[in-house]
Amino acid sequence: MPPTVPAAAVLHLPTLRVTGGKVRADVAYTHAxxxxxxxxxxxxxxxxxxxxxxxxxxxxxxxxxxxxxxxxxxxxxxxxxxxxxxxxxxxxxxxxxxxxxxxxxxxxxxxxxxxxxxxxxxxxxxxxxxxxxxxxxxxxxxxxxxxxxxxxxxxxxxxxxxxxxxxxxxxxxxxxxxxxxxxxxxxxxxxxxxxxxxxxxxxxxxxxxxxxxxxxxxxxxxxxxxxxxxxxxxxxxxxxxxxxxxxxxxxxxxxxxxxxxxxxxxxxxxxxxxxxxxxxxxxxxxxxxxxTAAVVTPTTTSRRDRSKTGPTRQNNSRPTPRRRRAPSPTRPQGRAGKRPEGHAPTDRNRLPRAAHRHQGVNTISTPPTVGHRPRGAALGVGFHLHAHATPPRWETIPETQSDTG
Structure with a gap:
């Protein structure tokens, strides 16, 4: 019997019928x-x-x-x-x-x-x-x-x-x-x-x-x-x-x-x-x-006591930036260099476009090889096309004459 029929059900005489060349039995049952x-x-x-x-x-x-x-x-x-x-x-x-x-x-x-x-x-x-x-x-x-x-x-x-x-x-x-x-x-x-x-x-x-x-x-x-x-x-x-x-x-x-x-x-x-x-x-x-008595009593929702019990904790106006927990990606196979952590696409090996100019001394790049003309930040993958690195500290210190000449 199918599971929909209770175990204590009382079965009755079946009714036979022919459907599609097959004989089927309809069994009725009763249960308390x-x-x-x-x-x-x-x-x-x-x-x-x-x-x-x-x-x-x-x-x-x-x-x-x-x-x-x-x-x-x-x-x-x-x-x-x-x-x-x-x-x-x-x-x-x-x-x-x-x-x-x-x-x-x-x-x-x-x-x-x-x-x-x-x-x-x-x-x-x-x-x-x-x-x-x-x-x-x-x-x-x-x-x-x-x-x-x-x-x-x-x-x-x-x-x-x-x-x-x-x-x-x-x-x-x-x-x-x-x-x-x-x-x-x-x-x-x-x-x-x-x-x-x-x-x-x-x-x-x-x-x-x-x-x-x-x-x-x-x-x-x-x-x-x-x-x-x-x-x-x-x-x-x-x-x-x-x-x-x-x-x-x-x-x-x-x-x-x-x-x-x-x-x-x-x-x-x-x-x-x-x-x-x-x-x-x-x-x-x-x-x-x-x-007059058929009214629903409103349910009172209990709220948590939020009374102040101590000094307010100071919030840092400059919170620590969120950092990606994943490790830095591996170096792509090609001309593109390694990108900073959390910013490297793993599905391409080179940039789609780059600036058509020679790199300066402060441009983020790698040293050019023989017979290769660097194109903007193409070698410094992941940075803006016109981004430049901060000059070294010794280039920003003005040169002054000493007392001894």
Whole structure:
């Protein structure tokens, strides 16, 4: 059996099927999993739905004194590339459908029409594009659900709180926005999430999405939304700032939303019920008295004491220059001489250019050989073409007459 099958699993009768000339057996199995609880949760994961950022999630902890604290900064599941491909396939499908409908009107039931063959090709292409969209949606749903459940397992959470999809119906947003919202495959993600969470004993509960992105997660003050500070040229209102001077919280509005969702779920967990038709756990209404306690306590960061305990150490205004720890390179094989330490290229033997003049007495060079005319600093590899050495000390001392003449 593959390693994904638990050792204590109970196998059932296989189903045989013939595929590609081979007989394959589909073996189903069952195994015991922990039962998800409706109440008694202390660590919860809140999940907020986004448009371009598909999911934003993080964990909160309910302490014994009733305070709620955040466990980390949370994370985001970005699927912009997959969603862009989904939109391209959707537009392609719309164009193919429009063209097929136009051919259908021109054919008008005539089986001998010249466009019958082209119409059949279009119908096959439409079916192919639809299958691609379906496969892409399934892959995206499983990936998003697996990511969310892994976040809960890593945080040792026993419940995942989601926004209620029924309260997120796109109304009055225009045809384009409504189509984009309908393409988010949220329903498939929730179904896969419940399937994966049940194996780990994690409950998945939906909560009302009212004012989750509008109020501050720390003081419930209405937030002021603006452009993100790291993307001032990108249109949108992704950044949220709390106008309350005693709070001053600011951050991504999606991160504030998952804090509000998780805090609302922890405070309303006693009102969790099981839907009779679907069997899913839901929180139907928000109670104002419980909502006032659904605030996240700001975490205080401890800073190191930087009080002065002694005299300030003097800093040298002229620090020692950094020197290369590597040894001086070996002498190249050719006319080029040895360069100073740390400045020699090891991949060439001669300089690409040099000054066309004779060297003076103070020019950095080596003594010329017979039949060779030195060219500038060509023999003194690594120095500027017009660099000269410092004259000897005895050439700078002025000659004076002694007292004895």
């Amino acid at each position: 999993v922990p039962k998800a609880r409706r109440t008694g949760h202390t660590v919860a994961v809140g999940v907020d739905w986004g448009l371009n950022t598909l999911l934003s999630a993080g964990a909160l902890r309910l302490n014994e004194d009733g305070r709620i604290a955040a466990l980390g900064a949370g994370g985001q599941f970005r699927a912009a590339g997959v969603l862009a491909k989904q939109h391209r396939l959707r537009r392609l499908s719309e164009r193919l459908h429009a063209k097929a409908d136009h051919y259908q009107r021109l054919i008008a039931g005539d089986e001998q029409h010249n466009l019958v063959g082209k119409h059949a090709v279009l119908r096959d292409e439409i079916r192919h594009v639809s299958e691609r969209r379906s496969n892409l949606n399934d892959a995206l749903a499983w990936a998003a659900a697996r990511w969310t459940v892994d976040q809960a397992i890593a945080a040792t959470a026993t419940v995942i709180y989601l926004e209620d999809l029924r309260s997120m119906e796109a109304r009055g947003m225009g045809a384009t926005m409504n189509t984009r919202l309908s393409q988010q495959v949220r329903g498939k993600i929730v179904d896969r999430m419940r399937h994966l969470a049940a194996e780990a004993g994690v409950a998945v509960v939906t909560v009302p999405a009212r004012n989750t992105s509008k109020h501050c997660p720390h003081c419930l003050t209405p937030l002021r939304h603006c452009k993100a500070p790291d993307q001032p040229t990108v249109a949108g209102w992704k950044w949220a700032i709390c106008p309350n001077p005693s709070c001053g919280w600011q951050g991504d509005r999606d991160h504030g939303a998952w804090r509000r969702i998780a805090a609302r779920g922890l405070t309303h967990q006693t009102r969790t019920v099981t839907d009779k038709t679907s069997g899913h756990m839901v929180i139907r209404t928000v109670v104002d008295t419980l909502e």
